[in-house]
Amino acid sequence: MAHAHTNSNDLPHVTVRGYLIGFVLAVVLTVASFWAATSGAFRGESAIVALAVLAAVQVIVHVVFFLHVNASKGQRWHAMSFAYTILMSLILIVGTVWVMHNVHMLMMAR
Template identity: 85%
Template sequence: MAHTHTESSDFPHVTVRGYLIGFVLAVVLTVASFWSVSSGAFKGESALVALAVLAAIQMIVHVVFFLHVNASKGQRWHAMSFAYTIAMSLVIIVGTVWVMHNVHMLMMAR
């Protein structure tokens, strides 16, 4: 019997073209980050916001093009676990900064 290969929509279709697009986008975003810092295009808090936006975009590029997490039926649990990880990381980071800020303010009050 011949074994036939049927393509399933549960698994992402991986191509060299997809990897190359992801690689080029990652390099462009990395160069943009280094350029924005080294050229002094942004000052103060706007530099932090610009770097955070570029980092978030680069994270999305990596998740989509290299980890192949998408909204297809077979990938929904992966996407949901990734979203949960991001949410919990934000809770931990924001909570830590909030506590540290309050402790600093209380120490300065004395």
């Protein structure tokens, strides 16, 4: 009977400790986001930047600790598809904000 040999380094190492660390980090980042939005510590654009940074860090925490996407050879396609999704999302978001800004500027010119 032939046995298939797999490289254990390509498989994600799933532990309860890893899930707990990810959960604690996600809760801390969520609480920090609510605090940043409700405390008044950040005003205007700095609040948006702070929330965007906290959201980006939380996405990374979820991808690493819960989806187990890492830089190993077996996960390379998952990482590439995730990077493509992020790129397309950024193009969509930035393009939408750009168009809305231009429309606003043109409407104010009248």
